[in-house]
Amino acid sequence: MTPADTRRRWGLALPAVAVITLFSILPLGVVVLYSVLTPGDYGNVRWVLSGEGWFSVLFERDMFDETVSLSDAHITILFRSVGLSLATTLLTLIFGVPTAWFIATRAPRQRGFWLFLITIPFWTNLLVRTIAIQEIIRAEGVLNRILIGLGLIEQPLQMMFTNFAVLLGMAYVFLPLMVLPVYAAIEKFDFRLAEAGYDLYASRAYCLRRVILPLVRPGIIAGSILVFVPSLGAYVTPRIMGGGNSMMLGNLIEMQFGQGRNWPLGAALSITLTLLVLGALIWYTRLTTGGRRHG
Amino acid sequence: MTSASRLALAALLLSAAPALAEGTLNIYNFGLYTPPDLLEKFEKTYDVKVTLTEYDSNETAMAKIEAGGHGFDIVMPSASVVPIYIEKGLLLKSEPNQMENFKNVDPKWVEIYWDNGRHYTVPWVWGTTGVMVNTKVYKGDINTSAIFLDPPEELKGKINVVPSMNDVIDMTIRYVGGEPCTTDKAVLKAARDKLIAAKPSWASIDYTSFEKFINEDINASVFWSGAANRIRAENAGFAYGYPKEGYSLWQDNVAILADAQNVENAKLFLNFIMAPENAALISNYTRYGNGIIGSDAFMDPGLADAPEMIIPENLKAAGHFQQTCPPEAQAFYTRIWTDLTK
Amino acid sequence: MADRAFDIRRMPGAVTLAVVCFVILYIPMVILVANSFNAGKVIGQWEGLSLRWYLAALQNEAFLAAAANSLVLATIAAFMATVLATMAALATTRSDGFRGKGAIHIVLNQPLMVPEIVLAIALLIILAQVKQATGYTGLGYLIAAHTTFCIPFAYMPIRARLEGMDMTLETAAADLYASRAYAFRRVTLPLLAPGILAGFMLAFVVSLDDVVISSFLKSPGQETLPTYLMGELRRNLSSEIYAISSLLLLISVLIVAGSWLATRQKT
Numbered sequence: 071m072t073p074a075d076t077r078r079r080w081g082l083a084l085p086a087v088a089v090i091t092l093f094s095i096l097p098l099g100v101v102v103l104y105s106v107l108t109p110g111d112y113g114n115v116r117w118v119l120s121g122e123g124w125f126s127v128l129f130e131r132d133m134f135d136e137t138v139s140l141s142d143a144h145i146t147i148l149f150r151s152v153g154l155s156l157a158t159t160l161l162t163l164i165f166g167v168p169t170a171w172f173i174a175t176r177a178p179r180q181r182g183f184w185l186f187l188i189t190i191p192f193w194t195n196l197l198v199r200t201i202a203i204q205e206i207i208r209a210e211g212v213l214n215r216i217l218i219g220l221g222l223i224e225q226p227l228q229m230m231f232t233n234f235a236v237l238l239g240m241a242y243v244f245l246p247l248m249v250l251p252v253y254a255a256i257e258k259f260d261f262r263l264a265e266a267g268y269d270l271y272a273s274r275a276y277c278l279r280r281v282i283l284p285l286v287r288p289g290i291i292a293g294s295i296l297v298f299v300p301s302l303g304a305y306v307t308p309r310i311m312g313g314g315n316s317m318m319l320g321n322l323i324e325m326q327f328g329q330g331r332n333w334p335l336g337a338a339l340s341i342t343l344t345l346l347v348l349g350a351l352i353w354y355t356r357l358t359t360g361g362r363r364h365g
Numbered sequence: 366m367t368s369a370s371r372l373a374l375a376a377l378l379l380s381a382a383p384a385l386a387e388g389t390l391n392i393y394n395f396g397l398y399t400p401p402d403l404l405e406k407f408e409k410t411y412d413v414k415v416t417l418t419e420y421d422s423n424e425t426a427m428a429k430i431e432a433g434g435h436g437f438d439i440v441m442p443s444a445s446v447v448p449i450y451i452e453k454g455l456l457l458k459s460e461p462n463q464m465e466n467f468k469n470v471d472p473k474w475v476e477i478y479w480d481n482g483r484h485y486t487v488p489w490v491w492g493t494t495g496v497m498v499n500t501k502v503y504k505g506d507i508n509t510s511a512i513f514l515d516p517p518e519e520l521k522g523k524i525n526v527v528p529s530m531n532d533v534i535d536m537t538i539r540y541v542g543g544e545p546c547t548t549d550k551a552v553l554k555a556a557r558d559k560l561i562a563a564k565p566s567w568a569s570i571d572y573t574s575f576e577k578f579i580n581e582d583i584n585a586s587v588f589w590s591g592a593a594n595r596i597r598a599e600n601a602g603f604a605y606g607y608p609k610e611g612y613s614l615w616q617d618n619v620a621i622l623a624d625a626q627n628v629e630n631a632k633l634f635l636n637f638i639m640a641p642e643n644a645a646l647i648s649n650y651t652r653y654g655n656g657i658i659g660s661d662a663f664m665d666p667g668l669a670d671a672p673e674m675i676i677p678e679n680l681k682a683a684g685h686f687q688q689t690c691p692p693e694a695q696a697f698y699t700r701i702w703t704d705l706t707k
Numbered sequence: 708m709a710d711r712a713f714d715i716r717r718m719p720g721a722v723t724l725a726v727v728c729f730v731i732l733y734i735p736m737v738i739l740v741a742n743s744f745n746a747g748k749v750i751g752q753w754e755g756l757s758l759r760w761y762l763a764a765l766q767n768e769a770f771l772a773a774a775a776n777s778l779v780l781a782t783i784a785a786f787m788a789t790v791l792a793t794m795a796a797l798a799t800t801r802s803d804g805f806r807g808k809g810a811i812h813i814v815l816n817q818p819l820m821v822p823e824i825v826l827a828i829a830l831l832i833i834l835a836q837v838k839q840a841t842g843y844t845g846l847g848y849l850i851a852a853h854t855t856f857c858i859p860f861a862y863m864p865i866r867a868r869l870e871g872m873d874m875t876l877e878t879a880a881a882d883l884y885a886s887r888a889y890a891f892r893r894v895t896l897p898l899l900a901p902g903i904l905a906g907f908m909l910a911f912v913v914s915l916d917d918v919v920i921s922s923f924l925k926s927p928g929q930e931t932l933p934t935y936l937m938g939e940l941r942r943n944l945s946s947e948i949y950a951i952s953s954l955l956l957l958i959s960v961l962i963v964a965g966s967w968l969a970t971r972q973k974t
Contacts, residue, residue, distance in 0.1 A: 076805045082798035083811045086791035086858055093855040094818045097829030101821075111692055112449040113424055114431060130700070143707040165728040172725035182904065186963040191732045192912040193959040194739065195936050198952045201574070202735030205742075208582060212738070228522075231569045245732070246912060247860070250905035254864040257901045258872055288870040292863040295816070296909075303822035306918060313569030314528050317706050324824045324919075328424045329530040330699040331692070333828075340825040347820040351813060391927035396938020401769075416928040417769075419938045429923060432831050434838025436926045579749045599749060 098344070105337035113331045123334030127342055144322070144339075151319040154237055154308075155301035159248075161241040162297050166248030167290065173249075174256040181257065188249050200239055200310045207235060231313030239311035240301055247300070248293035255289025295354055299347050319343055389414045390630040393430075393437040395617070396421060398489075400650030407637055413630050430455055430622060438625040439634060441489050444616045445531075445689045447479035457621040459632055461487045466639035474616070474656040478686065486618035487635050488656035490591070490647060493676070493684060494532045494613040496606045497593040499584035507606030508680060510540040512585050514563050521566040525573045525586040530702045532613055533560075533587055535687065539611025546690035548697065557701045570706055578603060590673040591652035597673070605673045607680040614684045616656070736956065743949035760950035770951055772928075773935035777915060780846065780931060784853035785861070785910035791854070792861035792910075793903055797895075800869040818856040826856065827923035834924060844926040852924055853914045860913045861906035868902025 105123050107115040130141040173184040191199065206212045207229040214226040229235055305320035312318075317325075319339070326336030390407075392399065396419040404415045418437065420426045423446050429435050431453065442450050450456050461467055462475070462483045470488065480486045496512040503512075503519045511517075513524050514537060526533055535545040537560055543552030568583060575592075577583045579599045588596075593605040619638065621631040637643055644655040645663030654674050661669035668674065676684060690698060743761070747754030764770060792815075799812055818826070834848050880890040918933040925934065932955075939948060 079798040079805060080807065080811075083795040083815075086795040086862070087811060087814050089791060089851070089855055090814055090817055090858060093830065093851055094821060094826060095814070097826060097833055098817075098821060100829045100832055101825055109692060109696075112446065112689065113428055143703045146707050165724060165731070168721040168724035169728040171721045181901065183963070183967045185904065185908065186967070187729065188732070189908045189912055190956065190959050190963060191736050193915060194736070194952045194956055195933055196916045196918070197933070197936055198739065198948060199735055201948075202739045205738050206734065210580070210582070212734075231571075242731070242735075245728070246909060250909050251864040251867045254868040254902040254905040255870070258868055258898065289864075289867040292867040295819070296860065296863050299819045305823060309571070313525075313571045314706055315564075315567075315570060317703075320822050320824070321706075322703070323822050325530075325699070325702070327428075327824055327828055328422060329702070331424070331695055332699060337825070340822050343822060344820045348813070351816055351820070393927075418925060418927050418930060419934070421922065421937065425922065428828060429831060429835075432835035434835040434844070436838075436844045576749050576752075580752065 101337045101340055105334055105341055107334050109332045109334055111331075113327070113333060115333050120334065123332070123338040126332075126335045127338050147317050147319060147322050150233075150316060151302050154233065154240065154318065155298050155304075157237055158240040158244060158301045159294050159298045161237065162245050162248040163290065163294070165241075166245055166293065167252055167286065170249045170252035170256055170289070171286075173253050174259075185250070185253065188246050192243075192246055196243060196306055197310070199242070200307060203239060203242060203311070204230060207238070231311070231315050233312070233316055235311040235313075236308050236316065236318075239307040240304060243307055244297045244301060247296040251292035251296060252286060252289035255292070256286055259285050291354060291357065295351065298350070302347065303343060388412060388630070389416065390439070390627050390634060391416050391418065391437045392439045392634075393418050393420060393426060393435070394439075394441045395419065398441070398617075398651060400646050403638070403643060403646040403650070406643070406646070407634060410637070411630070411633050413633070427455075433624065435622075436626070437622060438627045438631040439619060440622055441617050441619055442486075443687070444477070444479045444618060445687045447486060447618055447620070449689060450620065451480070451485060455623055456485045457623050457625060457628065457631075458484050459621045459628070459635065460484055461635050461639075464632070464636045464639065466636050469639050469641055469644075469657045469659060471656050471658050477616075480618070486620045487639055489617045489619045489638070490651050490653035490655055491614070491616035492590040492653040492673075493607065494529070494536070494587065494589055494615065494687075495593075495608060497578075497586050497588040497596065497603055498606060499578075499581060499600075499602045500604045501602040502581075502584045507604055508609050508677075509606065510536050510608040510610050510612075512606065512608075513567070513587055514540050514559055516563065516566040516585075520585045522568055523582070523584040524567045525577075525583045526567055526570045527572060527587050527589075528570050528706075529587075530698060531687065531690065534698050534701060535613055536587065536608060536611065539685075540608070545685070546688055546694040548694050553697050553701065557704060560701065560705050564705060575599070594652040594668075594671055594673040607676060607683065609680060609683050611683050611685060613687045615687045739949050740953045740956065742946060743953040745946045745949075748945045760945075760947045761954065763947050764950045764954055767947070767951075769930065769935060770932075773930045773932045774951075774955065776846070776929060777932035780849055780853060780921075781911050781914040783850050784857050784914045785907050787850070787854045788857035788910045789861045789865075789903060789907040792858050792906055793865055793899070795858075796862055796865040796869050796902075800866055801872065815862050816859045819859045823856075823917070823919040826852075827920045830920065831923045838926075846929060848924050848926075849921060849929060849931075852920050853917065856917070856920070857910035857914055861910040864905040864909060865899065865902040868899060868905075872898060 104115050106119055106121065108118040108120040108122070110116050126141070128141055128144060129138055131138055169188070173181055173188070176184055204211070207214075209226040209228065209230070213229070214223075217223045218226065303320040303323070304318055305324055308316070308318040308321055323336050323339045323343070326332045326339065330336070390413050392415060394417065398419075399417050404417060407413065408415055420429070423443050426440060426442070427446065427450070430437070430440060467483070467487075470483070474488050474491070475483055496507065496510065498507045498512055498520070500507070502523070503517055505517060512520065513526055516524055534556060537556040538545055538547060538552060541552060541555040541559055543549060543556065547553065573583055573586065575596060578586070578596045581600070588605070590605060593603065596603050597605070619635055621628060621635065625631055638647065639657055641657050641659035642663045644657035644660040648655045648660065648668060649665045652668065652673070744756050744758070745753055746757030746759065795811065795815055799808055799815075830852055838844055838848070880894045916933060918937050921931045922934045922937070925931070936948065936951075
């Protein structure tokens with residue numbers, strides 16, 4: 071690549087990079103700074119250096135004998151966040167990829183229509199949508215009535231305020247984040263090519279592995295990142311669907327900035343989250359750029 | 366044109382006219398806490414355009430006001446945070462006690478710990494945090510925190526606890542025999558263990574929307590008196606209890622911000638809401654008491670003597686004004702709450 | 708070959724799953740619309756058909772103002788994010804690595820990694836200084852913040868689209884002495900359009916759902932729909948909420964139907 075070309079590419083990326091630097095990276099600097107200060111009496115910080123925020127991310131002093139141990143609560147929350155986020159990603163993959171495939175294989179004029187059909191439910195406010203989902207799964211709700219009507223269960227299932235409810239809510243909320251990138255990746259494909267390949271000599275399995283998978287892959291990776299990362303920090307859905315019973319990382323962080331009045335701990339927790347995600351993203355970058363160099 | 370300058374231009378074009386002009390007032394209040402008819406009446410009386418913006422917690426409001434540049438004139442801090450507002454210099458010493466309508470303020474709301482003599486604030490509403498129970502389901506004594514801490518069999522699995530950390534832990538500490546904001550570890554441990562033992566009997570720790578009570582998905586909750594009053598209007602089975610082991614009293618207050626742009630209009634507003642007929646509008650809308658003498662006469666029928674407003678004589682002593690805990694105590698509270706909701 | 712009669716577009720099970728997916732997406736919408744016609748105030752207690760909540764919603768000035776704010780904000784932020792993301796995606800794809808490519812990619816995804824509440828407080832602290840220094844309190848701050856966190860959502864689908872996109876057409880156009888701009892406008896952009904549309908819609912949806920950042924950054928009179936509804940939902944859930952939501956749904960359906968008809972007529 072010529073230097074001029076490199077310069078042109080930097081020029082193209084610069085506006086986006088500048089906006090993000092100003093409005094997201096610079097503020098993150100403030101957060102890093104706050105993570106090493108002392109909590110103020112009522113939220114905010116006092117300008118006294120302290121490592122207590124970082125210490126409390128993973129450790130706690132026993133309330134009674136001052137012995138230091140791993141913070142059971144924080145670790146539980148961390149694992150739940152990662153687990154539920156992975157499950158959400160999987161669920162959106164199972165439903166999202168076939169849906170994207172379905173849309174991409176419609177007649178070109180119809181694709182925009184189907185795409186809008188995917189996003190319209192999301193034009194309704196998140197909270198209202200969540201309440202509508204609650205209507206379905208609550209004890210007297212639609213689902214329980216159907217199940218009882220079919221004779222599958224006798225007592226209504228308690229689905230609200232469980233990990234299942236949180237998972238359901240998050241999968242519902244994040245579905246378009248999977249469908250749209252996968253669609254964008256599939257849509258460019260000229261299906262006649264694959265048909266030709268298939269007609270010529272390829273088996274269906276071969277076609278799937280060598281033609282279709284490489285085609286869907288960038289979309290799936292993009293979609294998985296867009297679902298997984300926001301799930302990790304999700305706040306509203308776990309609170310409403312989980313009924314406050316099972317916190318996720320986003321709720322824990324919010325609590326420190328709110329009622330907990332411990333901004334440094336909240337800041338340290340968010341930097342931890344950011345670093346976790348950064349690791350995943352670097353891995354993703356390797357995956358996408360490295361993959362193509364071989365091909 | 367670069368994208369950056371395009372961005373700047375778009376931002377400029379879209380700027381709403383900054384509300385610095387004469388004849389405006391910017392109020393910053395909790396959500397669903399400001400009666401529209403009150404604002405309308407104020408606008409008509411003084412020819413002032415009022416803009417209402419809402420927040421969801423004292424913490425959010427304080428963070429925003431402390432950061433500065435917010436553009437608000439009036440805020441409604443709870444009693445427990447008023448001293449912090451004052452200490453940080455965020456409030457204007459507007460001397461409401463010199464205002465014309467101050468004579469209407471009930472004397473018991475003047476000599477108060479958070480603003481003794483009322484130099485900064487006037488009362489907005491006051492209420493209690495107690496328990497609300499569906500008496501169709503549970504026939505026993507409802508004036509006890511045992512409703513959620515040692516739940517009766519009938520209510521198990523149908524209990525909600527509002528995620529108001531300090532309210533809930535304060536009540537629990539009193540239930541196990543301690544004083545709120547304590548750093549006595551034996552008491553804190555007892556409170557924590559009590560909460561964790563009770564949690565399996567709860568359905569949720571949530572700002573539950575009202576229809577869950579009305580439809581009886583939830584039959585008991587730690588709750589606020591005014592909210593309980595609204596529920597009772599829709600489902601007469603619900604009653605509000607004042608736990609004898611101890612419950613919180615609170616008041617939200619109206620104050621002018623130190624960096625307010627429309628100080629004169631803000632003062633008019635403070636004076637305005639101390640008039641009984643106007644204070645009654647606030648009570649009718651929020652279902653809480655207001656602290657202005659003579660406002661009862663203008664209230665909706667049944668509100669002034671509603672059981673959620675009148676604390677029974679024998680339970681008056683159990684009510685305590687909520688305090689702001691010092692950071693050490695607050696750190697323990699947060700730990701307990703994290704253990705509880707993890 | 709007719710006997711093999713295989714259409715690769717028909718993946719086994721894909722249509723079934725897609726249909727299930729659409730049904731699941733729309734069931735809550737049906738519940739929502741049905742409840743909006745409830746004459747009763749309380750959700751879940753049916754008291755007959757009525758339009759009273761629609762009338763109430765249409766007379767609710769706070770709601771109308773918040774809805775207008777939200778639509779303006781989401782449209783502008785999604786548009787700007789899409790433009791910036793498209794440029795950035797063009798820079799980071801379809802080339803062997805160049806210096807800084809990985810870094811650009813990470814930067815573009817950075818807003819994803821920060822929990823809303825954290826970005827909200829950090830932006831509040833910084834922008835409060837700007838507000839005080841400039842005296843400007845308009846919608847610009849919210850637009851800038853929304854644009855920022857929308858960029859990765861617009862960038863990802865566009866990049867996925869560009870990745871490995873066939874360059875032969877562009878090269879051919881360039882070979883035919885088309886100017887770079889002309890080749891971009893007539894060849895690259897149409898090829899990229901589905902990705903851009905997907906990116907824009909994602910950004911729009913993400914902006915429309917934001918509560919936390921908006922509530923920390925809003926100035927007087929800048930209530931958005933989510934911040935307005937959040938306050939409303941917490942205490943006083945009535946059928947009016949469903950009427951409000953159904954109205955928004957109706958508007959979006961009208962927009963979609965309109966745009967679909969418009970594109971059909973071109974053929």
